[in-house]
Amino acid sequence: MGVIEFVQNYDDLSTDQGFQFRFYCDHCRNGFMSTFEPNKLGLMGDALRAAGGFLGGFLSRAGESAYDIQRAVGGKAHDAALQTAVQEIKPLFNQCRRCGRWVCKEVCWNEARGLCKQCAPVEEEELASAQAQVVKEQIYSKLQEKDLTTEINLTAHATVTCPHCGSAVQGGKFCPECGKPLSTQTTCPQCHAQIPEGAKFCTQCGTRIGT
Incomplete structure (x- = not known):
């Protein structure tokens, strides 16, 4: 199995019942969850535990053993499931060649520049943000020129x-x-x-x- 890419920002949600992973954007932290993949060993353990409820003894202990082993060690099935999840989710991300981070295409990728928006901001978005900031500053500036305390007794004990x-x-x-x-x-x-x-x-x- 080859190297699994962008493994730093993900949550392993796998249990004995199956495998599932949630991957995050390095910038905005938006998350994408992979499709749940049933774990055959875990299902087998359930069957053994169910049989053990009727037969007791060896079958019951075997079911518990399979359950504990799967929880303690991921194994090949877990690695294969992670690889499958990466291939499923990877098309939703791009890796920025400048900063090396994996970012979501929908929010944090500048398609025109071929870089993430942190390295190459989108001009229209930056302009809109700057305009809003200037309006905010002008509002504060103009308010400072107005006397809003004419009805307040500034010398009275508050x-x-x-x-x-x-x-x-x-x-x-x-x-x-x-x-x-x-x-x-x-x-x-x-x-x-x-x-x-x-x-x-x-x-x-x-x-x-x-x-």
């Missing part, structure tokens, strides 16, 4: 939970659960500086707070 009862809140001046003020600070009537709750004098101008 909170997402009530400092009194711990309930979650979404803005406002009072807690919807306990009714207490959400702000733990007050404003000096003289200089409008922020004052911690409970303070009797303004820390900026010395004005007495409250009575």
